Amino acid sequence: MSHATPSHRAPARPVSLAQAIQQGGPLAKLFHDAARQERQAVKTLLEGQWVQALLPELRNDAAERVATGVGQSPLKVLHACEPGCSACCRNVAVDVTPLEAFVVADYLRANLDAPQREAVTARLAVNAQARSQMSANELRRVRLTCAFLNEQGRCSVYAARPLACAGAFSMSRQACHLAAEQPASPAAQQVPFDPYTKTWTMGVSGGLQRALVEAGLDGNLYELSSAVLRALETPDAVERWLRREDVFHGCTCTDAHSPPRVNRAA
Ligand code: SF4
Ligand code: SF4
Numbered sequence: 001m002s003h004a005t006p007s008h009r010a011p012a013r014p015v016s017l018a019q020a021i022q023q024g025g026p027l028a029k030l031f032h033d034a035a036r037q038e039r040q041a042v043k044t045l046l047e048g049q050w051v052q053a054l055l056p057e058l059r060n061d062a063a064e065r066v067a068t069g070v071g072q073s074p075l076k077v078l079h080a081c082e083p084g085c086s087a088c089c090r091n092v093a094v095d096v097t098p099l100e101a102f103v104v105a106d107y108l109r110a111n112l113d114a115p116q117r118e119a120v121t122a123r124l125a126v127n128a129q130a131r132s133q134m135s136a137n138e139l140r141r142v143r144l145t146c147a148f149l150n151e152q153g154r155c156s157v158y159a160a161r162p163l164a165c166a167g168a169f170s171m172s173r174q175a176c177h178l179a180a181e182q183p184a185s186p187a188a189q190q191v192p193f194d195p196y197t198k199t200w201t202m203g204v205s206g207g208l209q210r211a212l213v214e215a216g217l218d219g220n221l222y223e224l225s226s227a228v229l230r231a232l233e234t235p236d237a238v239e240r241w242l243r244r245e246d247v248f249h250g251c252t253c254t255d256a257h258s259p260p261r262v263n264r265a266a
Helices: 017-022 026-046 052-071 098-111 114-132 136-141 173-181 195-214 224-233 237-242
Strands: 221-223 253-255
Touching (some): 098 195, 098 237, 221 224
16 A cells, blocks of 8 residues: 655645635635625615715725725735736736626716727627626636726726726736736736735625625626626616616626525525
């Protein structure tokens, strides 16, 4: 009978942040702290009443909470991000809550002229179509150029960007560029993002989702392009969402955990 020595064992598979959070420890605490703070903040801001006028304030409050977590990261000094660096935006798979999608859509209406909006809408449609044909595995793995990346290499919705974008910081520009140039390579899956800011941001998003669900609203996560496109093209989208209509029917749902999508936990 032989026993494999450590050097003969298969290398340990890298643990995803979601797995690390499930396993407990410091990252789990960080996640749950952020989620608790966000959930409580939403409740306080709303005082039990969801009204359309409060949506930008809710999103900004969540974004400020993300920024607070970023500022407290012990790895902050290693962040390689800087204005104009956008390889990450050429290699992304971003998910948003309905609230974030509505805020991005409003920002586009208010800040882009008609030709700019048309160009963004066309790119959104291309990405949404591509994503709609992907399996769940591909949705996690395949990354595309974001529809909001403009010709100058800047985010055209920066002030309203999704929480996931606001909390993603890499510690290697070189790794980001390699990943963008060779998206199918193993290196593309190994960009050294700051796990503290990502975990904190996942917690903020989780708290927001929970608050939406507790209010009886659609609190699922949707692929960015399809959700913003739907928010742009649906008349009275926010009012209908607040009336519990299934505004995002047919969009690519990447985390179905509450009505009106399939509740996988049931
Ligand atoms: S995540 Fe990477 S590509 Fe994006 S801004 Fe930071 S260093 Fe640049
Ligand atoms: S929304 Fe903006 S920051 Fe986020 S991936 Fe798209 S271009 Fe980049």
